[in-house]
Amino acid sequence: MPMPNLPADPLWPRAGDWPLHLGGPADLALIGIPTWRTSLSPTSAHATPAAVRAALRRYSPYAASLDGxxxxELVFADAGDAVEPDGDGEPIATALMAAAAAPATxxxxxxxxxxxxxxxxxxxxxxDLPSAGLVTLDAHHDLRDGISNGSPVRRLIEAGLDPRRIVQIGIADFANSRAYTERALDLGITVVPRSALHSRPLADILAEAFDVAGSAGGPIHVDLDVDVCxxxxAPACPASVPGGIAAHELRAVARAAGAxxxxxxxDITEIDALLDAPDGRTVRLAALCVLEVAAGIASR
Structure with a gap:
């Protein structure tokens, strides 16, 4: 997605002007993991990290809701992108992710x-994998057999993640099969369907989710699969459906995760930047989620 020339104003700084390296401790480290080769749907998701970085510059780093x-004021760093992260390249991505995470909050x-x-x-x-927890915002269970963008949760369980410390929020009707839903329940995964967000405050759901995922005292990973929207x-998400969550809800989750x-x-996933609407709304939402995570860190 081409980025238009943006006006320069010394009184209106732009987000995203972060150093492309990790020279020391950081509050937030960014890394691109442009997986795409094993997707169940044809995708150009490998183009998305660069598009999100560019979209960050559409925004200011100032959040009035943070009391000025x-x-x-935070320290940001960018570790660049993993090279060939699919298949045999996954160990490379894992190593890069560990390098990025080590000095960052x-x-x-x-x-x-x-x-x-x-x-x-x-x-x-x-x-810390034995004590870790996972919270997903996703329309899908991602428990499919095989290796694809439909199997990450199953693969993490096979790697040693305790499924009783997994919470899946936003699971949608008509987006999953009976077999995989039963698999989630049999494994002991906590499932919060999309319909539950109509009757319960999102903040309460998230608080419970973090308590379940963090019940063993280990670190939590939050998966923001944007097709939950x-x-x-989110027109750039091949599997997004009408009736998903609103943009402001995803942003609220991102801020809560940072806090x-x-x-x-x-992680922020499942966007094909080349399929986005002409106004770039899906990529812009992803960029705002990065900023919301940072705002959450600032509020700690």
């Missing part, structure tokens, strides 16, 4: 399709 604090991984969740989470958890706000000290890492 400016996100520029919180790491945000930009996908790529949802296969990016595997290296993102494993790299951030490291040796309504298709009107919770138990959250070590967040």
């Amino acid at each position: 604090r400016n996100l520029d 919180l790491t945000v991984a930009l996908g790529g399709d949802n296969a990016a969740t595997v290296p993102a989470a494993l790299g951030a958890w490291g040796s 309504d298709r009107t706000v 919770d000290v138990r959250v070590r890492s967040v």
Whole structure:
């Protein structure tokens, strides 16, 4: 998605002007994990990390809701992108993710399709995997057999994640099969369907989710699969459906994740930047989620 020339104003700084390296401790580290080759649907999700970085510059680092604090007070770093993160390249992505996470309070991984969740989470958890927890915002269970963007949760369980510390929020009707729903329940995964968000405050659901995921005292990874959103706000997500969550709800989850000290890492996945609407609404939403995570860190 081409980025138009943006006006320069010394009194209106732009977000995203962060150093492309990790020279020391950071509050937020960014890394691209552009998985796409094993996607169940044809995708150009590998183009998304660059598009989100560009879209960040559309926004200011100032959030009035933080009582006048400016996100520029935080230390940001960008570890670049993993090279060939699919298949045999996954260990490389995991190593890069670990390198990015080590000196940072919180790491945000930009996908790529949802296969990016595997290296993102494993790299951030490291040796803490036995006590780790996972919270997903997703229309799908991602428990499919095989290796694809439909299997990251199953693969994390097989790697050693206790499914009783997994919470899936936003699971949609007509987006899953009976077999995989039964698999989730049999494994002991906590499932919060999309319909529950109509009757319960999102803040309460998130508080419970973080308590379940963090019940063993380990780090939490939050997977923001943007296809959990309504298709009107996420047209670049091949599997988004009408009736998904609103953009402001996804942003609220991103900020809550950044604010919770138990959250070590967040990924933003399932966007094909080349399929976005002409106004770039899906990529812009992803960029705003990066900023919301940072705002959450600033509020700690």
